[in-house]
Amino acid sequence: MRKIANTPEPPYYAVIFTADRTDVSAGYEEMARAMVELVQEHPGFLGVERAEAGTGILVSYWDSLESIRSWQMNDRHQVARQRGVSEWYNACRTRICKVEREYGFHRD
Amino acid sequence: MRKIANTPEPPYYAVIFTADRTDVSAGYEEMARAMVELVQEHPGFLGVERAEAGTGILVSYWDSLESIRSWQMNDRHQVARQRGVSEWYNACRTRICKVEREYGFHRD
Numbered sequence: 001m002r003k004i005a006n007t008p009e010p011p012y013y014a015v016i017f018t019a020d021r022t023d024v025s026a027g028y029e030e031m032a033r034a035m036v037e038l039v040q041e042h043p044g045f046l047g048v049e050r051a052e053a054g055t056g057i058l059v060s061y062w063d064s065l066e067s068i069r070s071w072q073m074n075d076r077h078q079v080a081r082q083r084g085v086s087e088w089y090n091a092c093r094t095r096i097c098k099v100e101r102e103y104g105f106h107r108d
Numbered sequence: 109m110r111k112i113a114n115t116p117e118p119p120y121y122a123v124i125f126t127a128d129r130t131d132v133s134a135g136y137e138e139m140a141r142a143m144v145e146l147v148q149e150h151p152g153f154l155g156v157e158r159a160e161a162g163t164g165i166l167v168s169y170w171d172s173l174e175s176i177r178s179w180q181m182n183d184r185h186q187v188a189r190q191r192g193v194s195e196w197y198n199a200c201r202t203r204i205c206k207v208e209r210e211y212g213f214h215r216d
Contacts, residue, residue: 003126003128003162003163003199004126004127004128004199004200004201005126005201007203010203014122014124014203014205016122016124016167018111018112018113018157018159018167019112020111020112020214049126049163049165050163050165051159051160051161051162051163051164051165052159052161053159053160053161054111054159055111055112055157055158055159056159057157057158057159057165059124059126059165059167085213089213089215090214090215091112091212091213091214092112092212092213092214093112093113093210093211093212094211094212095115095118095122095207095209095210096208096209096210097122097205097207097208098205098206098208099203099204099205100204100205100206101203101204102201102202102204103201103202104199104200104201104202105193105197105199106128106198106199106200107197107198107199
């Protein structure tokens with residue numbers, strides 16, 4: 001997984017998932033890694049970025065709203081979300097966005 | 109700073125800033141905290157979420173593209189970005205997005 005996703009020219013879509021974590025860590029990192037692997041096989045997936053320190057932020061990038069909906073319906077993804085709500089998250093928020101513009105730099 | 113921003117009903121705007129950090133830590137955390145404080149005073153600011161672990165993700169939320177542009181032009185913000193490019197980041201990417209939908213949960 002690249003630290004910074006290599007996304008195409010906008011417009012495309014982003015799902016910003018922010019979670020306030022509980023102290024429960026059993027199974028969490030394993031599930032998070034499994035989801036990051038699984039999502040990369042999903043049609044329409046463009047990239048993912050993840051950072052975590054008490055607050056966890058995972059941003060995934062998509063070609064369309066249809067691809068996002070289809071990923072939200074994925075069985076294994078739904079199981080992971082359910083465990084998140086019951087064990088790993090005090091609170092979480094998902095925001096569906098259209099990326100309109102992007103820019104950046106990288107060191108040579 | 110709340111872990112999960114308390115944003116209004118969409119639509120509104122998000123700026124996703126993702127950075128691949130260098131090993132240089134001098135001055136970084138201090139500047140990051142100063143920027144998180146400063147941004148909260150900026151007109152049109154709605155909220156911010158931050159997580160970091162090698163990769164740093166900072167998402168700020170805004171009422172309009174005009175407010176985002178005005179924050180990007182802020183003198184102290186520009187100084188911080190310049191230090192980021194020269195010292196703290198191997199690479200970084202900024203994505204400007206329109207938030208179209210959001211949902212979530214929090215434990216009672």
